Amino acid sequence: xxxxxxxxxxxxxxxxxxxxxxxxxxxxxxxxxxxxxxxxxxxxxxxxxxxxxxxxxxxxxxxxxxxxxxxxxxxxxxxxxxxxxxxxxxxxxxxxxxxxxxxxxxxxxxxxxxx
Ligand SMILES: [Zn+2]
Numbered sequence: 100x101x102x103x104x105x106x107x108x109x110x111x112x113x114x115x116x117x118x119x120x121x122x123x124x125x126x127x128x129x130x131x132x133x134x135x136x137x138x139x140x141x142x143x144x145x146x147x148x149x150x151x152x153x154x155x156x157x158x159x160x161x162x163x164x165x166x167x168x169x170x171x172x173x174x175x176x177x178x179x180x181x182x183x184x185x186x187x188x189x190x191x192x193x194x195x196x197x198x199x200x201x202x203x204x205x206x207x208x209x210x211x212x213x214x
Contacts, residue, residue, distance in 0.1 A: 101138075101142075102138070102139070102142045102143045102145070102146035103146045103149070103150065105138060105143060105146070105205065106143065106146045106147050106150055107150075109128065109130070109207060110150075110157070112207060113125070113128070113207070113210065117210075121212060122156075122157075123156075124212040124213040125157060125160050125210065125211075125212055126159075126160060126161065126211045126212055126213050127160060127161040127162075127163060127210065127211040128160060128161070128162050128163065128207065128209075128210050128211075129163045129165065129207070129208045129209040129210070129211075130143075130162070130163065130164045130165065130205060130206065130207060130208060131165050131166075131167045131204075131205070131206045131208045132164055132165070132166055132167065132204075132205050133166075133167050133169070133201060133202040133203045133204050133205065134166050134167070134168070134169055134202055135169055135199070135202040135203045136202070136203050136204060136205050138205060140164040140166070143162070143164060144162060144164070147162045165208065167201060167202065167204075168181050168182070168201065168202065169181070169182035169185075169199065169201065169202030170182065170199070170200050170201035170202060171187060171189070171196045171197065171198050171199055171200065172196070172198050172200050173189035173191065173192060173194060173196050173198070174194070174196060174198055175189070175192055175194050176189065176191055176192045176194075178190070178191040178192065179200065180196070182202070
């Protein structure tokens with residue numbers, strides 16, 4: 100299951116980043132997911148809930164998923180365009196471009212801990 104392995108990799112990253120005492124106070128995880136990342140936010144939520152069911156360590160942790168826009172950089176004029184309606188062309192000079200600089204990634208944007 101694709102989404103479950105994503106959840107596992109998120110938790111592995113956090114476990115490497117923070118010590119045990121800190122993780123006990125983990126409250127919320129904010130993800131940024133590109134619309135081309137091939138990740139369905141709803142399925143990611145389901146996988147997270149399934150893994151962190153009642154009684155497990157992170158079951159109270161909230162997962163927030165924010166979709167990020169597709170951005171391309173023009174090879175001719177270097178202008179960065181936010182792609183709308185899957186129209187992959189530079190808004191400045193009109194040339195087609197598939198030079199993605201954002202939209203395929205999944206990032207842990209922010210984590211929140213209890214005070
Ligand atoms: Zn251009």
